[in-house]
Amino acid sequence: MNPVRTPLLTDLYQLTMVQAYLDAGMTATAVFELFVRKLPPGRNFFVAAGLETVLRTLEDLRFDRDDLEWIRGCGLFRPGFADDLAELRFTGDVHAIPEGTVFFPNEPILRVTAPMPEAQLVESRLVNLVHYQVLAASKAARAVLAAGGKRLIDFGFRRAHGAEAGLLAARASWIAGFDGTATAAAAPLYGIPVFGTMAHSFVQAHASEAAAFEHFAEAFPANAVLLIDTYDTVAAARQVATLAPRLAARGIGIRGVRLDSGDLDALSREVRRVLDEAGLDRTTIFASGNLDEYRVRALVAAGAPIDAFGIGTSLTTSADAPCLDAVYKLQEYAGVARRKRSAGKATWPGRKQVFRMVDRDGGWDHDVVTIEHDIQPGTPLLDLVMADGRRLRPPEPLAASRRRARDQLAALPARLRNLEDAAEPYGVEIAPALAALAQEVDRMTDAAVPPG
Amino acid sequence: MNPVRTPLLTDLYQLTMVQAYLDAGMTATAVFELFVRKLPPGRNFFVAAGLETVLRTLEDLRFDRDDLEWIRGCGLFRPGFADDLAELRFTGDVHAIPEGTVFFPNEPILRVTAPMPEAQLVESRLVNLVHYQVLAASKAARAVLAAGGKRLIDFGFRRAHGAEAGLLAARASWIAGFDGTATAAAAPLYGIPVFGTMAHSFVQAHASEAAAFEHFAEAFPANAVLLIDTYDTVAAARQVATLAPRLAARGIGIRGVRLDSGDLDALSREVRRVLDEAGLDRTTIFASGNLDEYRVRALVAAGAPIDAFGIGTSLTTSADAPCLDAVYKLQEYAGVARRKRSAGKATWPGRKQVFRMVDRDGGWDHDVVTIEHDIQPGTPLLDLVMADGRRLRPPEPLAASRRRARDQLAALPARLRNLEDAAEPYGVEIAPALAALAQEVDRMTDAAVPPG
Numbered sequence: 001m002n003p004v005r006t007p008l009l010t011d012l013y014q015l016t017m018v019q020a021y022l023d024a025g026m027t028a029t030a031v032f033e034l035f036v037r038k039l040p041p042g043r044n045f046f047v048a049a050g051l052e053t054v055l056r057t058l059e060d061l062r063f064d065r066d067d068l069e070w071i072r073g074c075g076l077f078r079p080g081f082a083d084d085l086a087e088l089r090f091t092g093d094v095h096a097i098p099e100g101t102v103f104f105p106n107e108p109i110l111r112v113t114a115p116m117p118e119a120q121l122v123e124s125r126l127v128n129l130v131h132y133q134v135l136a137a138s139k140a141a142r143a144v145l146a147a148g149g150k151r152l153i154d155f156g157f158r159r160a161h162g163a164e165a166g167l168l169a170a171r172a173s174w175i176a177g178f179d180g181t182a183t184a185a186a187a188p189l190y191g192i193p194v195f196g197t198m199a200h201s202f203v204q205a206h207a208s209e210a211a212a213f214e215h216f217a218e219a220f221p222a223n224a225v226l227l228i229d230t231y232d233t234v235a236a237a238r239q240v241a242t243l244a245p246r247l248a249a250r251g252i253g254i255r256g257v258r259l260d261s262g263d264l265d266a267l268s269r270e271v272r273r274v275l276d277e278a279g280l281d282r283t284t285i286f287a288s289g290n291l292d293e294y295r296v297r298a299l300v301a302a303g304a305p306i307d308a309f310g311i312g313t314s315l316t317t318s319a320d321a322p323c324l325d326a327v328y329k330l331q332e333y334a335g336v337a338r339r340k341r342s343a344g345k346a347t348w349p350g351r352k353q354v355f356r357m358v359d360r361d362g363g364w365d366h367d368v369v370t371i372e373h374d375i376q377p378g379t380p381l382l383d384l385v386m387a388d389g390r391r392l393r394p395p396e397p398l399a400a401s402r403r404r405a406r407d408q409l410a411a412l413p414a415r416l417r418n419l420e421d422a423a424e425p426y427g428v429e430i431a432p433a434l435a436a437l438a439q440e441v442d443r444m445t446d447a448a449v450p451p452g
Numbered sequence: 453m454n455p456v457r458t459p460l461l462t463d464l465y466q467l468t469m470v471q472a473y474l475d476a477g478m479t480a481t482a483v484f485e486l487f488v489r490k491l492p493p494g495r496n497f498f499v500a501a502g503l504e505t506v507l508r509t510l511e512d513l514r515f516d517r518d519d520l521e522w523i524r525g526c527g528l529f530r531p532g533f534a535d536d537l538a539e540l541r542f543t544g545d546v547h548a549i550p551e552g553t554v555f556f557p558n559e560p561i562l563r564v565t566a567p568m569p570e571a572q573l574v575e576s577r578l579v580n581l582v583h584y585q586v587l588a589a590s591k592a593a594r595a596v597l598a599a600g601g602k603r604l605i606d607f608g609f610r611r612a613h614g615a616e617a618g619l620l621a622a623r624a625s626w627i628a629g630f631d632g633t634a635t636a637a638a639a640p641l642y643g644i645p646v647f648g649t650m651a652h653s654f655v656q657a658h659a660s661e662a663a664a665f666e667h668f669a670e671a672f673p674a675n676a677v678l679l680i681d682t683y684d685t686v687a688a689a690r691q692v693a694t695l696a697p698r699l700a701a702r703g704i705g706i707r708g709v710r711l712d713s714g715d716l717d718a719l720s721r722e723v724r725r726v727l728d729e730a731g732l733d734r735t736t737i738f739a740s741g742n743l744d745e746y747r748v749r750a751l752v753a754a755g756a757p758i759d760a761f762g763i764g765t766s767l768t769t770s771a772d773a774p775c776l777d778a779v780y781k782l783q784e785y786a787g788v789a790r791r792k793r794s795a796g797k798a799t800w801p802g803r804k805q806v807f808r809m810v811d812r813d814g815g816w817d818h819d820v821v822t823i824e825h826d827i828q829p830g831t832p833l834l835d836l837v838m839a840d841g842r843r844l845r846p847p848e849p850l851a852a853s854r855r856r857a858r859d860q861l862a863a864l865p866a867r868l869r870n871l872e873d874a875a876e877p878y879g880v881e882i883a884p885a886l887a888a889l890a891q892e893v894d895r896m897t898d899a900a901v902p903p904g
Binding site: 001003004006008009010011012013014015016017019020021023024026030032066067070074076116120123124125127128129131132135155157158159160161162163164165166167168182183184185187188189194195196197198199200201202204205215216219220223229230231260261262313314316317318319322323324326329330333334338339340341342343344345445 | 453455456458460461462463464465466467468469471472473475476478482484518519522526528568572575576577579580581583584587607609610611612613614615616617618619620634635636637639640641646647648649650651652653654656657667668671672675681682683712713714765766768769770771774775776778781782785786790791792793794795796797897
């Protein structure tokens with residue numbers, strides 16, 4: 001069983017429902033849409049991410065021998081269900097908002113149109129993939145907006161929630177505008193630039209800090225970034241200043257130093273002065289240590305002479321908002337629009353499109369959510385990307401998603417660029433055609449359900 | 453490249469340090485310990501989890517052809533480094549606190565004793581595995597304490613941070629005392645009981661709610677749990693009451709109903725009355741929908757007639773505390789104890805043991821952290837579990853870890869069992885022998901580092 005690919009990465013009820021659908025012949029076309037119900041506090045927008053991983057999951061959907069053996073032996077399903085699953089592939093269509101696009105609550109970012117059993121089965125894993133990547137990309141975009149052009153590196157693998165989260169955070173943050181990641185596997189898997197310095201243990205393992213610095217610089221003559229806060233940051237900067245001419249005589253440069261604790265504003269200024277006085281004005285200062293977008297903003301605003309920031313745990317766990325109200329809801333079955341009306345969880349029915357409306361100056365004014373064929377004057381955000389289970393285009397290079405995110409963040413209205421709630425949130429209007437469809441669906445449901 | 457097993461699931465700096473260590477012949481024995489620096493707000497203890505996944509990672513440590521190809525081609529390492537890595541295996545020792553054990557801040561739960569390159573390389577993935585499983589087990593234990601014996605099921609795969617988080621949360625919450633999970637793959641992978649009901653989409657896809665209920669009950673004649681909040685919860689309960697005798701005549705029982713929205717206390721009482729009046733007193737009520745340990749506690753305290761709770765996103769993301777200050781720090785190298793003294797991040801040096809001291813009644817009084825051979829009267833928590841890269845015992849069955857957690861939670865002092873900060877936190881004392889070692893290490897370091 002492949003623990004990343006198995007279709008058993010789903011809630012059991014998806015499998016029980018699939019059996020029930022197959023038994024009743026309920027294999028007509030279902031339409032599900034994935035959207036986020038609301039913004040977490042302090043957030044003004046989301047960044048779409050994860051589509052490529054969704055398409056790959058759908059392309060690869062198949063039950064392998066181990067999966068089927070469990071289905072046969074677990075005692076939960078009828079005989080023969082495993083044989084049905086052995087044949088199951090994803091044969092449907094996918095519409096989606098491209099990765100790197102800014103979007104807002106209640107806007108569908110993914111639509112799956114497929115025979116009911118297929119569309120139902122994939123719900124859990126699709127939400128799992130998209131929820132986390134949107135979460136990480138949206139968190140990363142805040143740091144990008146706060147950093148004012150300074151370099152940002154993802155340092156958060158170790159406290160990400162498992163291996164896949166670490167990898168997907170590297171991917172999502174790179175799309176959102178980070179300059180790279182420390183997670184080595186993200187380079188071969190996604191082609192993302194990787195960066196690394198040294199750890200405190202390296203310094204501690206040596207007889208002295210100076211010996212550790214010299215040794216590391218010799219090992220990486222062009223690239224060494226020395227960690228200088230293990231004992232006393234400013235004293236360590238002086239050691240770097242003393243060491244540098246000796247190394248330079250041997251053709252070895254010191255690319256940078258890293259501060260990982262203490263008052264980063266004050267320390268960066270002292271370290272900069274020590275380095276500059278030693279003629280090391282090209283040696284950069286890298287800062288890390290419990291950073292998030294708020295601390296980056298404060299350090300940038302204070303004018304701290306820091307060239308790059310490593311952001312770790314706060315990024316990969318999206319620590320201030322570790323989850324979104326992301327859902328995948330049935331919008332239509334067998335040609336009839338549907339909606340859920342549970343208390344506080346009602347949804348808009350039908351196949352939908354999102355239009356982004358611009359003002360006379362080309363700025364984003366508001367979005368309109370409407371039914372698919374109710375064409376509005378703005379730019380439609382959802383595209384058909386997979387038909388009959390096949391991609392319409394090759395995978396989008398990550399760099400293209402990253403360029404899109406850059407352009408989208410540049411176009412984001414000024415009031416949404418802060419780290420705090422905008423006084424006036426971005427407008428997402430429900431078009432009259434969609435409201436009318438919802439009313440019609442309710443009338444039909446009320447006719448079918450006896451009054452409470 | 454195996455995205456779950458590759459040793460490139462690490463920070464790049466581990467690889468650069470490994471190269472530097474190998475080049476300098478710094479392959480003497482290093483001792484690293486993994487611990488959590490402090491409790492998040494509202495938390496009074498941690499639950500150990502993840503050891504088995506750590507041991508498997510260490511046993512399986514090897515660079516495959518794809519990994520080595522990247523090392524060779526990435527331009528970051530010296531020629532020949534990939535050949536060194538091709539030979540690398542984990543040959544060290546591991547001491548650990550067993551899974552399911554309650555522990556506290558600054559207590560090492562894992563110690564790795566190995567040649568420096570091996571011990572360093574695995575840091576990122578070991579922290580990644582242990583941090584998240586401790587996080588999830590500790591969060592789950594709170595719900596177990598709050599539920600007063602009612603059944604708890606993990607419903608959180610879809611908003612867990614990726615696939616591995618979803619699987620490890622199922623594992624960790626089961627250890628902590630949950631009764632099972634909805635994540636299907638957790639059954640074949642870990643042997644955890646799986647549970648499932650139905651989704652709103654199933655109801656919506658049918659012409660009527662009654663038709664959906666009947667269809668699902670027919671498909672799962674002994675096990676059907678019907679979701680009754682899609683339109684009107686109490687009306688749906690009445691439909692269940694109407695349907696039940698007809699189904700019973702055909703030998704089909706309705707095992708339970710699920711509420712997923714609205715005022716769960718009030719609705720559960722109304723639904724219970726409707727079911728009881730129809731003679732369905734054995735049909736259970738299952739509740740879900742944005743639940744966490746606080747809401748479970750409130751519902752239990754109110755006496756809501758709910759038999760089982762599904763806890764989702766709040767569990768798998770540990771939403772109120774999505775990260776811990778978990779670190780893996782060098783404590784000794786080449787026979788000499790080491791410590792880090794960075795501002796606010798100083799650590800206790802040397803190989804350590806934790807002793808749990810009990811009072812005259814056998815209750816937990818406090819813990820003592822000391823150097824390895826400073827035997828104290830209490831129970832030592834760390835055991836040798838791997839020597840020279842080989843396990844000393846077969847993998848512990850998950851059920852044994854779960855029994856240990858049950859016993860540990862039963863022994864937990866009453867003041868630590870609440871969901872809020874205890875007025876008096878559990879005591880973790882540093883033994884004089886350890887304090888003396890720290891002073892000695894500082895004297896040696898001060899002698900080696902010129903004053904700032």
